[in-house]
Amino acid sequence: MTALLEVDRAVKRFGGISAVNDLSFKVEAGESLGLIGPNGAGKTTVFSLIMGEHRLNSGAIRLNGTDISALPTYERIKRGVARTYQVPRPFSEINVAENIRVGLMPDSLRLMLTEGPDPDAELELARSVGFGPADLERKPSQLSMGDLRKLELARTLATAPQIILLDEVFAGLTVGEIAQISDLIARKRAEGMTFVIVSHDLRSLQPLIDRAVVMTFGQVIAEGSFESVMSDEKVRAAYLGH
Numbered sequence: 001m002t003a004l005l006e007v008d009r010a011v012k013r014f015g016g017i018s019a020v021n022d023l024s025f026k027v028e029a030g031e032s033l034g035l036i037g038p039n040g041a042g043k044t045t046v047f048s049l050i051m052g053e054h055r056l057n058s059g060a061i062r063l064n065g066t067d068i069s070a071l072p073t074y075e076r077i078k079r080g081v082a083r084t085y086q087v088p089r090p091f092s093e094i095n096v097a098e099n100i101r102v103g104l105m106p107d108s109l110r111l112m113l114t115e116g117p118d119p120d121a122e123l124e125l126a127r128s129v130g131f132g133p134a135d136l137e138r139k140p141s142q143l144s145m146g147d148l149r150k151l152e153l154a155r156t157l158a159t160a161p162q163i164i165l166l167d168e169v170f171a172g173l174t175v176g177e178i179a180q181i182s183d184l185i186a187r188k189r190a191e192g193m194t195f196v197i198v199s200h201d202l203r204s205l206q207p208l209i210d211r212a213v214v215m216t217f218g219q220v221i222a223e224g225s226f227e228s229v230m231s232d233e234k235v236r237a238a239y240l241g242h
């Protein structure tokens with residue numbers, strides 16, 4: 001069976017640094033994969049390569065078997081890949097509804113030009129991540145980190161993705177916010193969404209993933225169930241420092 005996403009022998013160098021070094025992994029449709037590893041392992045660079053925000057030095061990124069590694073980012077988004085950022089990046093001058101609208105645009109630009117934005121679609125997406133109608137008018141500067149992460153999720157969902165890449169999705173959140181975001185991810189998983197999730201918070205990550213890939217120095221050192229990779233000697237040495 002063709003994987004939904006395949007990273008195949010990816011190499012990315014920044015000057016003398018090999019951020020990603022002959023890295024391969026696959027994600028099946030409907031699967032939730034945890035991508036873990038210590039600081040500087042190359043996890044964020046992998047996301048940037050999948051989105052086309054960085055270009056590969058060699059290797060390939062395939063979506064449903066098609067090599068997308070030469071495509072610009074907006075083409076990859078149209079084909080169904082979406083990501084969030086470690087530090088949320090909303091458009092700060094516009095409100096929650098308008099930020100969600102930006103995500104809706106690539107698919108419905110023609111409709112928007114002829115019929116204007118669809119407030120129902122915005123409200124529905126906002127509601128699906130836990131915002132109420134009053135939240136739509138709020139500016140990003142008025143949002144907590146938990147709400148900013150919800151907004152990022154709503155923006156990715158607005159692009160009708162096949163796969164969502166979540167970068168440090170629990171960073172900066174309170175215990176209550178972690179529970180809310182976890183519920184949201186669990187709900188989307190139950191609906192069949194495919195995820196790759198990067199998190200240092202392994203305790204919160206574990207219930208949300210089917211499988212883990214562990215990387216250090218741009219390479220995969222272990223992959224399998226969460227329990228099996230955590231008991232792997234190489235992982236313990238590299239990740240836990242003993």
Ligand code: ATP
Binds near residue numbers: 018037039040043044
């Ligand atoms: P963290 O969890 O700390 O974000 P990470 O696993 O996401 O780490 P990356 O941010 O992908 O790791 O970084 C991997 C390596 O590549 C690091 O050594 C980093 O300094 C380097 N790097 C990443 N982006 C760039 C860039 N744009 N220019 C130069 N070096 C970079």
